[in-house]
Amino acid sequence: MPMAPMSSQCTKKETNRGAWTAEEDQKLAQVIEIHGPKRWKSVAAKAGLNRCGKSCRLRWMNYLRPNIKRGNISAQEEDLILRLHKLLGNRWSLIAGRLPGRTDNEIKNYWNSHLSKKVKQKEKQSRGLVAEESRPQNTKVKEMDFVEKRSEEGTSKGDEDSKFSHIEDGLFDCSSEGPLNLEWMSKFLEMDEDWLEFA
DNA sequence: AACAACCTCAACCGCATCAGA
DNA sequence: GTCTGATGCGGTTGAGGTTGT
Structure with missing residues (x-):
């Protein structure tokens, strides 16, 4: 091409x-x-x-590369991508690192062609639903608050990574554990909103 | 059948960071 | 400390395939 x-x-x-x-x-x-x-x-x-x-x-x-999975992203994987993206943003290589056999490029493409639309649609729907409830906070807002808070504390671009470091380097780092247990990861990610609240 | 519009995904680009001299 | 080449990442492009008219 x-x-x-x-x-x-x-x-x-x-x-x-x-x-x-x-x-x-x-x-x-x-x-x-x-x-x-x-x-x-x-x-x-x-x-x-x-x-x-x-x-x-x-x-x-x-x-x-060996062990590369191609196509057919499962519902479980999709859910995981959505959750990880909510948590990490467009950090495709990090997200890919949590999905064995998937590449950052594949996930990025999948997000751009499938999930971004889904998310937008969902957002539209939920916005319509919560409009009357005048609920100003969703998870994304909380996340932004957190990032802002960190930047107020004098965190630079380099430090931006560090806001994830305790996750990436500690309990969130699965790289040394061999094939990732997707179920476990999904369960873990159910905690993401609590984590953001805590942060 | 023919064409247009849309979608998918492999590959490229530019930039940031790292590592070694 | 600085320079330079290698590597890694996220964003973007566009050919080829698919679907709709």
Whole structure:
């Protein structure tokens, strides 16, 4: 699939662009099997691929990596994405990290094509329902308050990450536990509003 | 059948951050 | 401390597929 002009990092020489061929995939997978998924520039060179390292990394991460699930996002996964997005915002890589076999790109695409519409619709509906109740606070508002509170305390962009750090690094970090227990995560996320209230 | 409008998703871009020299 | 290249991330694009007229 031909794309726009070359990025600055791929201008040095003529590089292949657009859709990957099966042959390219095979070459890339072979080299990564031997050398591992690092030093992408040299991986591209070793594989004899006329691709920039960035492109190879993306292809590996989103398509060739082992244990990648493709398509058919289950209702449970969808629910999890919705909850995690409510909690973390557009931090796709973090959300993907909690969904074994799913990539940030896939989740981002799924969100943009399916869930964002669903959420908007839901919001519209609930807005209509709660209009009379004049209830000013929903979870999102609470979350924004929390972020604002933190920024008042002098948190910068770098510190913004730290507002999640106790979650990410502690009880929320499942990376070391092998395959994620989705049920457990869903249950945990049921606590998200309580957590935001607490924060 | 033909065309338009819409949808999906692989791939690219630009920027931020990290790591090593 | 600074520079530079590598890596990672979120946003965006556009080809190809699907659906509607």
